[in-house]
Amino acid sequence: MVRRARRPVLDPTVPGTRQRGPGHAATPKRPRCAVLGHPVGHSLSPLLHRAAYAALGLDWEYAAVDVDADGLAGFVDGLDGRWRGLSLTMPLKWAVLPLLDELDPVAATVGNVNTLVLGPHRPGVRPLRRGINTDVAGVASALAGSGAPAADVVVLGAGATACSVLAAIDRAADITVLARDPARTGRLREVADRLDRPVRIGRLPDATSGRATFARPDLLVSTLPGGALPAVDPGLVPGPGGTVFDVVYDGWPTPLARAGTAAGARVVSGLDLLVAQAVGQVHAMTGRTVDAPVLTRVLADALVAAGVAGAAGLAGRTCPPREASKRG
Numbered sequence: 001m002v003r004r005a006r007r008p009v010l011d012p013t014v015p016g017t018r019q020r021g022p023g024h025a026a027t028p029k030r031p032r033c034a035v036l037g038h039p040v041g042h043s044l045s046p047l048l049h050r051a052a053y054a055a056l057g058l059d060w061e062y063a064a065v066d067v068d069a070d071g072l073a074g075f076v077d078g079l080d081g082r083w084r085g086l087s088l089t090m091p092l093k094w095a096v097l098p099l100l101d102e103l104d105p106v107a108a109t110v111g112n113v114n115t116l117v118l119g120p121h122r123p124g125v126r127p128l129r130r131g132i133n134t135d136v137a138g139v140a141s142a143l144a145g146s147g148a149p150a151a152d153v154v155v156l157g158a159g160a161t162a163c164s165v166l167a168a169i170d171r172a173a174d175i176t177v178l179a180r181d182p183a184r185t186g187r188l189r190e191v192a193d194r195l196d197r198p199v200r201i202g203r204l205p206d207a208t209s210g211r212a213t214f215a216r217p218d219l220l221v222s223t224l225p226g227g228a229l230p231a232v233d234p235g236l237v238p239g240p241g242g243t244v245f246d247v248v249y250d251g252w253p254t255p256l257a258r259a260g261t262a263a264g265a266r267v268v269s270g271l272d273l274l275v276a277q278a279v280g281q282v283h284a285m286t287g288r289t290v291d292a293p294v295l296t297r298v299l300a301d302a303l304v305a306a307g308v309a310g311a312a313g314l315a316g317r318t319c320p321p322r323e324a325s326k327r328g
Helices: 045-056 067-076 103-108 134-144 160-167 186-196 255-263 269-285 292-305 309-317
Strands: 032-039 062-067 082-086 114-120 129-133 152-156 174-179 199-203 220-221 243-246 266-269
Touching: 032 045, 045 062, 045 269, 067 152, 067 160, 103 129, 103 134, 103 160, 103 186, 114 269, 129 269, 134 160, 134 269, 152 160, 160 174, 186 255, 199 266, 220 255, 243 255, 255 266, 266 269, 269 292
Parallel strands: 032 062, 032 082, 152 174, 152 220, 174 199, 220 243, 243 266
Antiparallel strands: 082 114, 114 129
């Protein structure tokens, strides 16, 4: 249960929250959104959302605020009427669930939320809190160019992103999930039950030890953080006609991406997922739709400018920007 004792909203450095006490500055009138997480300083969501606002001609603000699970309830309770939405990273995708009034069907199925939409806003009435999951659509979008649906899928990791992967891939696929601790995959098993799809659970060390007992998959998805998979069993890496999807984008190409390229597989990066889920978030919060290539180009250019390892290779895969649509 989320404790409500910690209230980061009292911190005057957090923009657009109710500052209790005399002498605080008046709240700016521009609509506000933010990404919350712990830690959150590395997040690229501000770059993406601000680029979307600029492309759409919206005078909105978007910040990154460090909030942990214990402080989430207090932060959300303290938001003023200027706030329209929050992007949520771990560990908040599950922690937010008790605070919501509504869940969209996708979020209810996968049991986690990456977007909190606030509204409608009425004087004297707390805005409705709607939980949305755009990760599932983001995974589906990232894999859209992979050709025929995969028949055999291996997923590395069993967290919130892995749950979204289960919902995004073809229902006919045969799925194996390799987890650090198979005994702690209860949430993922619940999602599989709601989706009515069988899932085999194995041990993540089998992905690197050569002890895998299943056939080479058509699709290999890693939902692990950067550096968590220093090597992979070559027998797990799809060959020509298959796909390797690594949700990491920093330090590209990752060992898994290199293995996929060497095997002749199509390789998909976390950049594709990051942009696709952001497009969904922007639409959910603003009612407007921005073209994905606009965000992809901005993000890739920023990664190159920041000297992120492998970013030049990612930038080379982007599409030229197109004019953003201003229709909802």
